[in-house]
Amino acid sequence: MLKRNKWLIALAGMMLQLSIGSVYAYSVWIKPINLSNGWDAHQLKLAFSLAICFLGLTAAFMGKFVQKIGPQKAGLLGAIFWGAGLLGSGFAASQGSLPLFYFFYGIISGIGLGFGYITPVSVVVKWFTEKPGFASGLVIMSFAAGSIIASKIIPSLAATYGVPNAFYILGITYFILMLLASIYLTLPETTVNSSSNTTTVKLSELLSDLRFYSLWLMLFFNTTCGIALIAIAAPMAKDIIHINDAAAITFVATIGLFNGLGRLIWSSISDKIGRWNTFMAFFLIGAICFLVLSNTQTSFIFQVTVFIIISCYGGAFATMPAFVKDIYGTDKVGSVLGYVLTAWSAAAFAGPWLITVTTNYSMIFYLFAGLLILIAAISLLVKSKLQNKIAVLVIS
Known part of the structure; x- marks a missing residue:
């Protein structure tokens, strides 16, 4: 096996995430x-929810399969499904078939998202064992960066070549990029040599483990509040701080920027202060920020507060792989993280649904503040168990 450079491995992982991250530009x-x-x-909102749902389901139930076939083949599957999903979406648009669009963008693309998301994370963390938070943040940051780039490219492609052709162009382009990235992905030699001793964590074992439920709920509550905010960002800003269309577009693009920066910065912070403390910071900072949002119409304060919340939203995704590693060990990251990511699938439906409960934005913000305070309280109750389990793993 040819010797690999860990920084090029990280770059390959970032390329995979950059390609599939365009799903977060779906609104354009x-x-x-x-x-x-x-x-x-x-009508179109369902396709996005389905894509995120199948991302989590694929990551969960294909985790063992991904470990069995290796990162190169898993990355290739991600490229095939994501590319085929976009090509099929273009065909559905050309035929005027909404059910077909749900199938291709929601299900086929979603499966590609699942393979493309979990594969580089589980690989890169193994190459950067001394700084797993930084490593996962570096890779997952590219997911948000992909949405920023795609948000600028998609409108131009659609206006110039039409919607079907825009999907065709992106499908082929992303497939090539993901194919090239997958070819370079591989596990560290020490991991490959010890692969015969590795095991996956069975779902039945996780379902009897309080630590799994704790991780799941932490990600679910944080994601629910964040993804709901992203879903209403533009109209919310227009209604509350009365910005124009151009300013709203800039606002949404800046949200994508802070989503990416939060993934790198917060995950790196977690290497210093610990994963549990980092998640507690997400909940408490988020609760305070939502309370601020419920009582302000000042443009600057409103936008900065939203950016802080989104940084915590992104940070949770980047910190979670290292959190899983701390508790279950490096060799279990792929399988356990996949099941934890079903929280993302659930939040993809819960967040958009919660914002339809009331048209009063202040009530929505109070609701989210309450949810984050609730999960912070739950986290306090299980803190000792989580820390004791981590300590046992470290000592052993």
Whole structure:
């Protein structure tokens, strides 16, 4: 086996995440698709929720399969499904078939997201054992960066070549990028040599483990509040601080920037202060920020507060792989993280649903503040068990 450079491994992982991260720019598809096919935002929202749902389900139930076939083949599967999903979405748009669009963008692309998301994270963390938080943050940051780039490219492609052709162009481009990245991905030699001694954690074992439920709930509550905020960011900003369309676009793009920066910065901080303390910071900072949002109409304060919340939202995704590693060990990251990511699948439906409970933004913000305070209290109750288990793993 050719010797690999860990920084190039990280770059390959970042390329995979950059490609699939364009799913977070999904909202920019809505206007051109509406103009060409007449499907409105309410109808199109389901495709995004399905894609995120199948991301989590694939990561969960294909974790053992990914470990068995190795990162190169798993990355290739991600490239095939993600590329085929985008190509199929273009075909569905050309045929005017909304169910077909749900199938290709929601299910096929979602499966590609699952393979493409978990594969580079589980590999890169093994190459950077001394700084797993930084490593996972570096890779997952690219997921957010992909959304920023795609948000600028998609409208131009759709306006110039039409919606179907825009999907075709992106599908082929992302497939090539992910294929090249997958070829270079490999596990460290020490990990490969010891692969015969590694085991995966069975779902039945996790379902009887309080630590798993704790990690799941931490990610679920944090993601629910964050993804709901992302879903209403532009209209919310227009209603509350009365910005124009151009400023709203800039606001949404800046949200993507802080989503990415939060993934790198917070995960690196977690290497210093610990994963549990980092998640407690997410909950408490988020609760305070939502309370501030419920009582302000000042543009600067409003936008900065949203950016802070989104940084915590992104930071949780980057910190979670290292949290899983601390508790279950390096060799179990892939399988356990996959099951934990089903919290993302659930939040993809819970967040958008919660924001429909009331049209009063202040009530929504109070609700989210309460949810974050609740999970902070739950986390306090299980703190000693989590820390004791981690200590046992470290000593052993």
